[in-house]
Amino acid sequence: MDIRYDGRVAIVTGAGGGLGKSHALALAQRGAKVVVNDLGGSVAGEGANTEAALAVVAEIEAAGGEAMAHPANVADPDQVADMVEQTMARWGRVDILVNNAGILRDKSFSKMALSDFQTVVDVHLMGSVYCTKAVWDIMRNQEYGRIVMTSSSSGLYGNFGQTNYGAAKLGLVGFMNTLAIEGAKNNIHTNALAPTAGTRMTEGLIPEQAFELLTPATVTPAVLFLVSENAPNRTVLAAGAGAYAVAKIVETEGMYLPEDQQTPEGLAAHWEQIANGGERQLQAGFEQTFKMLGQASAALGIDLQG
Numbered sequence: 070m071d072i073r074y075d076g077r078v079a080i081v082t083g084a085g086g087g088l089g090k091s092h093a094l095a096l097a098q099r100g101a102k103v104v105v106n107d108l109g110g111s112v113a114g115e116g117a118n119t120e121a122a123l124a125v126v127a128e129i130e131a132a133g134g135e136a137m138a139h140p141a142n143v144a145d146p147d148q149v150a151d152m153v154e155q156t157m158a159r160w161g162r163v164d165i166l167v168n169n170a171g172i173l174r175d176k177s178f179s180k181m182a183l184s185d186f187q188t189v190v191d192v193h194l195m196g197s198v199y200c201t202k203a204v205w206d207i208m209r210n211q212e213y214g215r216i217v218m219t220s221s222s223s224g225l226y227g228n229f230g231q232t233n234y235g236a237a238k239l240g241l242v243g244f245m246n247t248l249a250i251e252g253a254k255n256n257i258h259t260n261a262l263a264p265t266a267g268t269r270m271t272e273g274l275i276p277e278q279a280f281e282l283l284t285p286a287t288v289t290p291a292v293l294f295l296v297s298e299n300a301p302n303r304t305v306l307a308a309g310a311g312a313y314a315v316a317k318i319v320e321t322e323g324m325y326l327p328e329d330q331q332t333p334e335g336l337a338a339h340w341e342q343i344a345n346g347g348e349r350q351l352q353a354g355f356e357q358t359f360k361m362l363g364q365a366s367a368a369l370g371i372d373l374q375g
Contacts, residue, residue, distance in 0.1 A: 072297045075100035078160045079296070080152070082106040082143050082200060083170030085121030088219075088266055091285035092167050092292045093125055097134035099293070101165065104156050105129075105138045108170070143170045143196030144188075146203075153203040163204045165296045166216045168197035168241075175230040186233040193219075193237035198244065205257075214257035215296040218245045220305060222263055225316055242305060242318075249303035250353060258302040260295040263316055264288040265309030282310040320357065322347025325364035 079096045083089040085107030097103045105125045109118030122138035129136040137159060141148035156163055172192050174185040197218055208214025223231045224238025241261060248259040266283050291308035294300065305316040324342050326335050336343065351357055366373050 071099075072293060073100045074165070074296075077101045077164040078104070078156065078162050079165035079167065080104040080106060080156060080163060080200070080204070081167040081169060082141075082196070084125055084167075085109055088264060088285045088288055089167070089169040090121075090125050091289045092169065093136070094129065095289045095293055096165070096296075097129040097136055098132065102135040102160050103129060103137075104152065105136055106141055106143070106152060106170065107138070108140055108142045143168075143200055144191040146199040149196075149199045149203050153200075153207070157207070162211060163207050164211070164213060164215065166200060166204050166214070167219075167292060167296065168200055168217060169219050170196055171219065173231075174233060177230050178232045181233065186236075189233035190237045190240070193234070194240045194244070197241055201244075201248065205252075208252070208257050209255045212256050214252065214255070215300055216245075216248065216252075216257065216259040217292055217295050218242070218259070218261040220245075220261040220263045222265065222307070225263060225305070245305075246303060253302060258295075258300045260301060260303065261305045262288070262291055262295065263305055263307040264291070265307075279310075284310075287311045317350050319348040319350050321345060322349075323361070323364070325361075325368040327368070 074096055077100070079093075079101040081089050081093040081096065081103060084093040084103075084105040089107070093103050093105050105122045107119075107122040107125075109121050119138065119140050122140060126136040126138045137155070139152040139155060141152040143149060153163065170192060172189060174181075174189050176185065201216060204214070204216075208216075218241040220241045221234065221238040222228070223235040224240075224242065227235055245259050245261045248257070252259055266285050266288050287310055288308045291306045291313060295304070295306060307314045307316050321344060324339060326339060329335075330338070351360075362373060365371075
């Protein structure tokens with residue numbers, strides 16, 4: 070069965086080039102009306118230029134699709150609000166939001182200015198928050214919405230010189246986890262993409278031959294799946310070079326320590342059992358609380374149900 074988006078309206082941020090452009094073109098090709106958002110700044114987030122976004126709109130329209138450009142800086146909530154207002158004025162709904170806009174200001178933490186840390190968090194994390202907030206009630210009222218956060222392996226696993234980027238990208242996973250819970254009753258599915266692609270943000274960082282394999286087009290199918298009608302909810306989907314995987318945060322079963330062993334020495338003595346075994350994916354924060362209370366009450370003979 071073909072996955073299409075006829076009648077759907079999608080906003081793709083940072084869609085003037087790279088991954089965002091690929092996502093926007095593919096959504097339009099499959100029937101979506103697309104808002105091509107791009108400030109048109111440099112990789113570091115400096116400057117502005119509307120030409121890239123307008124060129125993507127022209128490409129969509131030349132292929133028979135519908136699109137509009139908007140130059141909102143996602144780190145400015147007023148500009149984001151204007152983008153959503155213009156979208157509603159033109160098409161009357163927002164079904165899909167792909168939070169893709171981002172910048173890089175890489176340096177080792179010891180050499181990084183706090184302003185560069187703040188700016189990267191403002192664009193990646195707060196930019197996604199502002200865009201999501203602007204469409205959230207629209208999607209709730211429609212009883213339909215599909216949202217994608219663009220996370221990264223740098224956030225999931227770390228990467229030298231990217232404390233700012235990594236912090237923002239893992240923050241998006243935490244944001245996604247709770248939105249997925251809150252939006253489920255209104256048929257809003259929120260997922261995260263962890264892409265690896267050859268774009269201007271990775272140019273010069275990976276070998277040319279690998280760069281040719283890591284095309285944005287190999288990542289976009291993951292986005293198309295995550296914003297489809299039958300999309301999963303609360304999933305981190307990794308994608309690159311035509312390969313796909315799901316990243317999961319798991320927690321070991323752990324163990325209860327008797328009161329006289331609830332010390333750093335006690336943790337050290339039982340570290341292997343605490344750190345290994347029984348890994349599972351929890352579905353909400355309170356599950357950790359219940360697990361630990363269960364271990365303690367069983368060891369102490371306390372009936373918490375009584």
